[in-house]
Every structure is written in C-alpha cells, then in structure tokens.
Amino acid sequence: MSCKCNKEEGCQNNNSRREFLLSGLAATMVAVGCSDKTSPFIPEETIALTGEKVKLLSVDGEVIEIDKAYLKPVPDITHLTNKQEREGMAGKKFVMVIDLSRCKNLKKCQSACNHAHQVHPGQNWVKVLSMDDADHSAPYWQPTTCMHCDEPPCVKVCPVDATFKRQDGIVLIDSNRCIGCRFCMAACPYTTRVFNWEDPIQAVVTDNSMPQENMDSKQHYSCETSLPQKKGTVGKCDFCPDMIRKGELPHCVSACPNGVFMFGDMNEDAVTNGAETYRFSDLIKDKAGYRLMEDLGTKPSVYYLPPVNRSFPFESGLENQLPADQMNHSK
Amino acid sequence: MEKSNQLSEEQIIQDLLPQKFGRRGMIWTAILILFCLVGAYAYYRQLRYGLVVTHMRDYVSWGIYISNFVFFVAISLVGSLITAIFRLAKVPWRTPLTRISEMIAISAITFAALIIIVDMGRPERLLNLFTHGRIQSPILWDVIVISTYFCISLFLLYVTLIPDIKIMMNVKDKITKPFHKIYRWLASFWKDQSDQEKIRDRIITILCITIIPVAFCIHTVTSWLFATTYRPGWDSTNFGAYFVSGAFLVGAGGVVVAMYAFRRAYKLERYITDMHFDKMGRMLVLLSLLYLYFNVNEYLIPAFKMKKSEASHLTQLFSGEYAPMFWFAILVGMIIPIFVLLFKKGRKPLPMFIVGIMVVVGAWFKRYLIVTPTLLHPLLPMQEVPESYHIYFPSWEEWSISLGSLAGALLIITILARYFPVISIFKTLEDEKEKSA
Numbered sequence: 001m002s003c004k005c006n007k008e009e010g011c012q013n014n015n016s017r018r019e020f021l022l023s024g025l026a027a028t029m030v031a032v033g034c035s036d037k038t039s040p041f042i043p044e045e046t047i048a049l050t051g052e053k054v055k056l057l058s059v060d061g062e063v064i065e066i067d068k069a070y071l072k073p074v075p076d077i078t079h080l081t082n083k084q085e086r087e088g089m090a091g092k093k094f095v096m097v098i099d100l101s102r103c104k105n106l107k108k109c110q111s112a113c114n115h116a117h118q119v120h121p122g123q124n125w126v127k128v129l130s131m132d133d134a135d136h137s138a139p140y141w142q143p144t145t146c147m148h149c150d151e152p153p154c155v156k157v158c159p160v161d162a163t164f165k166r167q168d169g170i171v172l173i174d175s176n177r178c179i180g181c182r183f184c185m186a187a188c189p190y191t192t193r194v195f196n197w198e199d200p201i202q203a204v205v206t207d208n209s210m211p212q213e214n215m216d217s218k219q220h221y222s223c224e225t226s227l228p229q230k231k232g233t234v235g236k237c238d239f240c241p242d243m244i245r246k247g248e249l250p251h252c253v254s255a256c257p258n259g260v261f262m263f264g265d266m267n268e269d270a271v272t273n274g275a276e277t278y279r280f281s282d283l284i285k286d287k288a289g290y291r292l293m294e295d296l297g298t299k300p301s302v303y304y305l306p307p308v309n310r311s312f313p314f315e316s317g318l319e320n321q322l323p324a325d326q327m328n329h330s331k
Numbered sequence: 332m333e334k335s336n337q338l339s340e341e342q343i344i345q346d347l348l349p350q351k352f353g354r355r356g357m358i359w360t361a362i363l364i365l366f367c368l369v370g371a372y373a374y375y376r377q378l379r380y381g382l383v384v385t386h387m388r389d390y391v392s393w394g395i396y397i398s399n400f401v402f403f404v405a406i407s408l409v410g411s412l413i414t415a416i417f418r419l420a421k422v423p424w425r426t427p428l429t430r431i432s433e434m435i436a437i438s439a440i441t442f443a444a445l446i447i448i449v450d451m452g453r454p455e456r457l458l459n460l461f462t463h464g465r466i467q468s469p470i471l472w473d474v475i476v477i478s479t480y481f482c483i484s485l486f487l488l489y490v491t492l493i494p495d496i497k498i499m500m501n502v503k504d505k506i507t508k509p510f511h512k513i514y515r516w517l518a519s520f521w522k523d524q525s526d527q528e529k530i531r532d533r534i535i536t537i538l539c540i541t542i543i544p545v546a547f548c549i550h551t552v553t554s555w556l557f558a559t560t561y562r563p564g565w566d567s568t569n570f571g572a573y574f575v576s577g578a579f580l581v582g583a584g585g586v587v588v589a590m591y592a593f594r595r596a597y598k599l600e601r602y603i604t605d606m607h608f609d610k611m612g613r614m615l616v617l618l619s620l621l622y623l624y625f626n627v628n629e630y631l632i633p634a635f636k637m638k639k640s641e642a643s644h645l646t647q648l649f650s651g652e653y654a655p656m657f658w659f660a661i662l663v664g665m666i667i668p669i670f671v672l673l674f675k676k677g678r679k680p681l682p683m684f685i686v687g688i689m690v691v692v693g694a695w696f697k698r699y700l701i702v703t704p705t706l707l708h709p710l711l712p713m714q715e716v717p718e719s720y721h722i723y724f725p726s727w728e729e730w731s732i733s734l735g736s737l738a739g740a741l742l743i744i745t746i747l748a749r750y751f752p753v754i755s756i757f758k759t760l761e762d763e764k765e766k767s768a
C-alpha cells in the first residue's frame with residue numbers, strides 16, 4: 001500500500017508523522033482500504049466498486065466484507081534478506097510512549113497483537129499488568145511490551161546472536177537461529193519473553209479453501225513478522241517492523257481505542273497513536289514521562305506517562321482481569 | 332597404612348586389579364541401565380512434543396535440568412581438588428582417592444554437558460554455538476571452559492592410568508579378552524623406563540597446575556549464568572566463590588560415598604583405611620564451614636536489608652513454601668555433617684558414608700533452590716499467564732531424565748571401575764617402595 005499522502009488535504013499536524021511512516025517500502029498488502037477511521041493512512045484515491053463482496057479476516061479476528069475492487073494482487077513479495085532484517089531501517093530510532101492515564105485494561109492491544117503474531121493461546125506479548133506500587137498508592141493498569149532497550153540484557157547473553165539489536169533501535173529474534181537456551185528469558189528484567197514450549201498454533205489464513213498445513217510449512221520465515229512461530233524458540237514483542245515498513249503503526253497502537261500507545265521515530269521527534277500526533281520531547285517533558293527500572297541501566301525505548309488525570313477509574317478495568325490475577329494482586 | 336607394610340607386590344596387584352561384577356554388581360548395573368532407558372524414553376517424548384512435556388513455563392523457564400547441570404558441574408570439581416591440589420600440596424595419603432575422584436569428575440562433566448543439551452529447545456542447532464557463537468555470552472564461556480576441563484580431566488585420567496594398564500596387560504588371565512586389545516592400544520608404548528617416567532611425571536604436574544584454574548572457571552562461569560542477570564537471589568557478587576566452595580563440598584561428599592562403596596565392593600579395606608575416612612572427614616568439616624560462610628553472606632546480608640525485590644524471595648525460602656527444602660538443604664547438607672564429623676566416631680567409615688550421602692543429597696536440593704524460587708519472583712508482577720505458569724513442580728519426564736542422567740553418571744563410574752583399577756596400582760607400589768626404603 002504505497003499510498004501517497006496528499007499533504008494539503010486535511011493532514012493538519014500529521015505531516016511529520018506521515019513523512020516518517022510513509023517512507024516505508026513498497027507494499028505487500030493483500031487488501032487495501034480499510035474503513036477504520038482511526039487509521040491515518042486512508043488512501044485518497046477513488047475506486048470503482050464492483051458490487052461483488054469478499055470476506056476477509058481482520059487483524060482483530062473479525063470477519064469483514066469488502067468490495068472486490070479493493071483487492072489488489074500482491075506484487076511480487078520481495079523478502080528482505082536476513083542481513084537486511086538484522087540491520088534494520090537506516091536513520092530511524094523507534095520509540096513508544098504509553099499513556100497510563102488512558103488505559104482501562106481493554107486488552108484490545110493484546111488481542112490484536114496475539115492475532116497478528118499467532119501467539120500461543122494463554123501467552124501474551126503485550127501484558128496489561130495491574131500495578132500497585134505501595135500500600136497507599138493508587139493502582140493503575142500498565143500495558144507492558146518489550147522495552148527494546150538500548151542496552152538490552154537479552155542481547156548481551158544470547159550465545160548465538162539469535163536476538164539482536166538493530167540500528168533503528170528494535171530488538172528482534174531470529175527464530176531460525178535460536179537454540180532455545182532461554183538465557184535471554186532469565187536475563188530480561190521485564191520478563192517480556194515467551195517460549196514456544198510446543199508446536200505453535202497454525203497460521204490463520206484468510207481463505208478457508210486453502211489447505212492450512214501446507215501453507216504453514218511453506219511460509220517464509222521473517223524476523224520482522226516473527227512468523228511463522230517456531231517450536232523450541234523464544235518470542236516477544238517485535239515493534240512490528242513489517243507494519244512500519246508498510247507505513248503503518250504496530251498492531252497494539254492501532255488497536256487501542258483509547259490511544260494509549262503512541263509510536264514514532266525519535267529522530268523525527270514525533271509520536272502518534274493514529275488520531276493524535278505529539279512532539280515526543282514535549283510530551284515527555286510536559287507529562288513527566290519515565291521509563292521502567294531506569295536504575296538497571298537498560299535504557300528502554302518505551303516511555304510511560306504517569307497515571308494522572310485518568311480517563312477511567314481503575315475499577316473499570318477489573319472485569320477484563322484474569323481470575324488468577326485478581327487473586328494474587330500485584331505488589 | 333600400617334598393615335599394608337607387609338603387602339607384597341603380587342598381593343597389591345591381585346587386590347587392585349579390576350574385578351568381574353558379582354551378583355550385586357550385576358543388579359546395580361541393571362538398575363542403572365533401567366533408569367537410563369526410562370530417561371531416554373522421556374527424552375524421546377520431549378524431542379517429539381517439545382519442552383511442553385516439562386512443567387517449565389515462561390516464568391520458571393529453567394527447572395531441574397539446570398539445577399542438575401549445576402550439580403554435575405559442582406561435583407566434577409572434585410577431580411581437581413583431590414588430584415591436583417592434593418598432589419601439589421604433597422598430601423601423602425591421597426593415592427587411594429585420586430583415581431576415584433578423577434572418574435567422578437569425568438562422568439559428572441560428561442553429564443553436565445549432556446543435560447544442558449537436554450534443556451535446549453533446539454538441540455539440533457547445537458552447532459550454532461560454533462558457527463554463530465558470540466564470545467560475550469556467558470554460555471559460550473561455559474562451553475569453552477567445560478570442554479577444556481573435560482579434555483584435561485580425561486587426559487589426566489589417561490596419563491595416570493598408563494602404567495596401570497601396562498601392569499594389567501601382563502596379568503593376562505584376570506582380564507576379559509576383548510578388552511586386552513583396547514589396553515594394548517592405550518598403553519603398549521609404555522616401557523617402564525625412567526625417562527618415560529620422567530616425562531609422565533612432568534605431564535601430570537603440568538596438568539595438575541592447569542586444571543586448578545580451569546576448575547575454578549567452570550564453576551565460576553556457571554555461577555555467572557545466574558549472576559549476570561538482574562533477578563533477586565541471583566544478582567549477587569558473592570556467587571562465584573559461593574558456587575566454588577559448594578562444589579568442593581559436594582565433590583568431597585561424593586568421593587566419600589564412592590570410597591565407601593568401592594571399599595565394600597572390591598574389598599579394599601587394606602588400601603582405603605579408616606585413616607582415609609578420618610582425614611576426609613576433617614576435610615568435609617572444613618569445606619562445610621567454608622560453604623556455610625558463603626551461605627551466610629548470600630542469604631543473611633540481603634535479609635538484613637530486605638530490599639523489596641529480594642524480600643518476597645527470601646521470605647519464601649526462610650518461612651514460605653520452600654522453607655522445608657531450604658532448611659533441609661542447610662541442615663542436612665552442612666550443619667548436621669559438621670556436628671557429626673567433629674567427633675572421632677563420626678569419622679568412621681559407615682557414619683562417613685551416611686554423612687557423604689547427606690551432603691550430596693543436600694547439595695542437589697540446594698541447587699534446585701538456587702534456580703527455581705528466584706524465577707518465581709520476577710521484577711514485574713506475574714500476571715496475564717495461565718495459572719499453571721505460577722507454580723513449578725517437575726513433570727515425570729523431567730524427573731526421569733534427571734534421574735536418568737544421575738544414573739548415567741554412576742554407570743560411567745561403574746564401567747570405568749570395571750575395566751580400570753580404582754586405585755592406582757603403580758602409585759601404590761611406588762608408595763610401598765618408598766615406605767620400605
């Protein structure tokens with residue numbers, strides 16, 4: 001979806017964000033043209049509808065119907081080489097800002113992420129933790145992703161360079177190389193990593209007629225999509241570099257209706273949740289942004305805005321909490 | 332060795348030559364093989380279905396495989412303690428103990444390497460360690476030092492064996508035929524000449540000197556697998572010394588158990604005497620005290636501060652879910668042995684044997700306590716996972732594989748003892764000569 005944005009048309013303060021996001025590579029989308037209003041990337045071209053509908057599975061796991069005219073043949077998928085995937089995108093430094101004042105534990109981020117990455121049922125790459133720092137402090141919901149540290153402890157300990165840090169700041173895993181020693185899991189202070197203890201769930205393919213098993217084995221593995229998942233290797237939040245290359249936001253960012261997640265490029269000093277765009281430095285300064293476990297010196301790329309002036313009371317998120325977590329409340 | 336003064340050369344050779352298994356030996360070996368087979372079957376299941384057959388999950392991502400690995404590395408250190416340190420310190424009574432401890436070292440380090448492969452999610456990618464290895468990872472340091480230690484230990488065992496093999500070759504009738512070929516292949520170049528003897532002596536000295544730093548390394552690096560992380564209970568500068576001292580203790584305990592077993596099985600009362608048990612008993616007291624000292628540092632100093640991250644971990648050990656195991660390991664593995672061995676009666680062979688078993692068993696559980704409880708206290712709360720992720724108790728596959736590996740280590744020792752003398756004949760003869768001179 002190499003959608004060219006027309007800057008004069010209603011982009012207001014979105015320019016900077018578009019520039020950095022849309023300079024992504026050419027397109028490998030099956031379907032173009034989602035009706036999602038929160039997406040900043042609606043193509044502004046007119047398409048003649050055919051009236052014929054096709055059913056597709058959205059990233060949220062819903063079956064949606066779209067006009068056949070929106071379907072475009074997939075251009076020859078040029079897979080990135082492993083070297084390109086390891087180097088990352090030049091001139092970028094990706095950051096995420098998570099606004100704790102807006103989170104009510106809806107877990108839309110989680111379901112979108114799990115769905116997109118075929119995370120094993122029960123495991124999560126994004127966890128929404130119920131935090132309670134001290135006896136008399138107020139509890140809050142804390143979405144937790146991989147911190148994509150600038151001094152990543154997991155990368156330090158990996159014996160085979162299966163987990164690595166790229167020039168754009170993203171920490172990725174090469175599941176074709178991982179030996180499954182799980183040292184990185186022990187080393188990660190944020191316990192963000194999950195392990196594929198058994199055969200991963202099958203790839204979900206949009207068209208039912210396709211024999212899924214065959215698809216699965218033939219599917220090209222990419223460190224950027226983290227797909228297909230592989231038994232006996234680790235997995236974790238990957239900041240969705242495949243989406244970034246397509247000029248889109250990571251799945252958790254676009255899935256959150258409250259705009260909790262903001263994603264962007266530090267070099268452009270801009271972060272966006274799709275609907276709003278902020279200057280990163282101002283946001284951190286004005287709202288007293290911080291990072292988790294600063295004292296460890298891991299230098300995360302994920303910043304948090306404190307849970308002040310909240311949009312929702314903490315209790316409104318309780319209904320989504322796992323029963324087990326309700327019992328052993330965090331301390 | 333008052334009595335052995337009267338021993339003739341033939342008598343010594345007769346006594347120390349490897350012997351055929353009796354009925355008990357057969358049953359013992361059969362049981363060990365059985366355990367190994369069950370372990371192998373469990374491992375087959377693990378290969379087939381993945382590590383899901385274990386009860387390790389995302390929080391407790393290292394379980395008894397790793398604690399078993401630490402245990403094996405620990406016990407293998409004894410080879411260097413008894414052979415190298417005793418030799419360099421010229422401890423006169425070491426002769427009957429060196430071969431046994433070298434055999435223990437070899438088998439333990441072999442199974443340490445194997446169990447770590449068992450723990451890997453992708454064992455077929457083992458070679459990645461060499462093709463893509465990154466020297467900054469402590470795992471790679473471990474690979475390097477463990478393989479070095481293995482080579483030196485094997486070489487040391489071999490070099491010390493050469494004259495014995497030669498002796499065995501000359502006593503044809505006692506030894507089963509098919510192995511004669513192997514003996515010849517191993518040692519036919521040995522001519523018992525003094526220049527050869529000199530070279531051999533030099534080699535042993537060099538090996539003894541090199542093996543000590545390598546032995547310290549294997550266990551220090553193993554401790555660093557934990558100490559290089561941020562986890563409460565692992566994030567400690569005390570870890571290297573703590574591990575090494577514990578390793579010497581469990582190794583010495585293992586040697587005591589083996590001494591007693593071989594003495595009974597091979598009727599070596601004239602060679603492994605009460606004096607040896609007495610000396611090893613004193614040694615065990617010293618090592619227990621040393622390990623206790625590091626334990627005090629390791630647990631009481633953090634407990635004095637009770638940092639938030641450490642507090643839940645420590646209280647779980649001291650008075651929580653793991654308290655019975657923790658106090659068992661401390662009492663049975665250190666404190667009770669110290670008290671028993673302070674008395675002369677406690678250093679007699681049978682009580683020593685029991686104490687040795689206590690030390691080894693306590694040490695095994697101690698390793699378990701070092702690995703698992705820490706993982707149940709991550710820095711961020713344990714949430715958003717299935718309930719089974721909150722607890723850890725090894726599955727039957729894990730137990731079988733771990734027990735199988737322990738049985739396998741014992742099997743190697745048994746087989747080595749079946750074909751090679753457990754006490755150096757050559758050295759014993761030499762000692763005798765010196766004594767009569």
Ligand code: SF4
Nearest residue numbers: 158178179181182184
């Ligand atoms: S589990 Fe894989 S990614 Fe993690 S340290 Fe081991 S080899 Fe590296």
